[in-house]
Amino acid sequence: MARIAFICPPFAAHLASFRGLGEALRTRGHEPFFLLNAGAEAAVGDIPVHHVAARDGDPDVARVLVAAEKPGGLVATLRTIADSAALTDQLCDGGRTRLEALGVDAVVGDQMEPAGFLLAKALDLPFVGLACAVPIDPAPGVPLPFLDWPYEPEAEGKHRRTSKIAAALSRRQNQVIAAWGQRFGIGPLASLTDCLGPVQIAQMVPALDLPRPEPLPFVPVGPLRRPEELADAPLPFALPDKPLVFTTMGTLLGGDLNLWRVLAKASREAGASLVIAHGGRLSDADADKLDVHHAAAFLPYRAVMEHAALVITHGGSNTVLDALACGVPLLIRPVGFDQPGNLARVRHHRLGEKLASPRRSGLIAEQIRRMMADKAMKTRCQAVAKALDxxxxxxxxxxxxEAALSA
Structure with missing residues (x-):
């Protein structure tokens, strides 16, 4: 039995993936727990959650989460990076003594939170990195995860230039990584990619990823889900007599009433029935006004997707993986983070398309109609579903x- 610390950003999607891993570890007799930033709330079932102490001047986690839901533009990008750097600094400052007091045998750290790697090395503990989102591991021809660029093995010059720009934008985060690497006596560290570690797990699989040279720097394991998330769940609505289109835009676009209206109209024109999960971002009154088959704050995604002909989404990693695990094509409207990278991968494998502009509901209706009738695309999605399974x-x-514990 081992006590295993989970260290990840306080975002719901990341926490959900770690929870899936945590429950699998518990069935094997281990004791996983979360170590999170001060003030981070976590809906992670009965996996214990501990926090580092807040310091004067630290950003409020609730504010950080709200701000991160509105990515866009250079100022917003720099703000998010600065906030992330401050949260990493807080974890490193309070995490070492906190982990020692809690008793810990190993650390599993999110790729996007370098504090996991830094603290594991400081305490001389086994470390496993986890890519919940698009892996940040560099590879020839593979663009940065936040870009929707195609795979371009012949465009290394362009990729080097964008990497330099990304490094400049990440200056504050890189400074925090370098400072704590020096303070912990780990050695020279310059960036997030220096904190990946030799043992990595990724939800991404080659059947969905852009091409990478072998051997892969991570073990592709597919979606990290709890058994109850994979089991058939009762639907809170009767199945329609038309093809079902399921749409969720996460918290980023869940409150965009105009977008929901456009998608509802386009679905009707395409001869489909729309089911919406708005994440609690619409009032009951607004949701009731939408002319759709069913609208709710939350739904059992996998259960709905098993009946869907198409999924329309912002392109978050968990939603993309769940849709493809059910063999369903995707229409994606990315907003930020890894969503453009997911779109690039979906397009590369011809598993879906980018959603047309909401100003062009007729074009969206044509996309829905065409993609629902595309049997070859459905077959490709089913092949990815098999690979994920x-x-x-x-x-x-x-x-x-477990293997890392005894290595």
Missing amino acids: QAGGAKRAAEIV
Whole structure:
């Protein structure tokens, strides 16, 4: 039995993936727990959650989460990077003594939170990195995860230039990484990619990812889900007699009433029935006004997707993986973070398209109609579903963590 610390950003999607891994580890007799920033709330079932102490001048986590829901433009990007750097600094400052007091045998850290790697090295503990989102591991021809560029092995010059720009934008975060690397006596560290570690797990699988040279720097395990998330759940609505289109835009676009109206109209014109999960971002009154088959704050995604002909989404990693695990094509409207990178991968494998502008509901209706009738695309999505199923999921990830404990 081992006590395993989970260190990740306080975002719901990341927490959900870690929870899937945590429950798999618990069935194997281990004791996972979260170490999060001060004030971070976590809906992670009965996995214990601990926090580092807040310091004067630290950003408020609730404010950071709200601000991160509105990415866009250079100022917003720099703000998000600065906030992330401050949260990493807080974790490193209070995490070492906190982990020592809690008793810990290993650390699993999110790729996007370098504090996991830094603290594991400071305490000389086994470390496993986890890519909940698009892996940040560099590879020839693979653009940065926040870009929707195609795979371009012949465009290394362009990729080098964008990497330099990204490094300049990440200056504050890189400074925090370098400072704590020096303070912990780890050695020279310059960026997030220096904190990945030799053992990594990724939800991404080659059947969805852009091409990477072998051997891969991570073990692809597919979606990290709890058993109840994979099981058939009762639907809170009767199935329509028309093709079902399921749409969720996460918290980023869940309150965009105009977008929902456009999608509702386009679905009707395409001869489909729309089901919406708005994440609690619409009032009951606004949701009731939408002319759709069903609208709710939350729905059992996998259960709905099993009946869907198409999924329309912002392109978050968990939603994309869940849709493809059900063999369903995707229409994606990315806003930020790894969503453009997911779109690039969906387009590369011809598993879906970018959603047309909401100003062009007729074009969206044509997209829906055409994609629902595209049997070849459906077949490709089903092939990815098979690859995701065979990747091993949370059980395989737990085995990798166990192996790292005894390495």
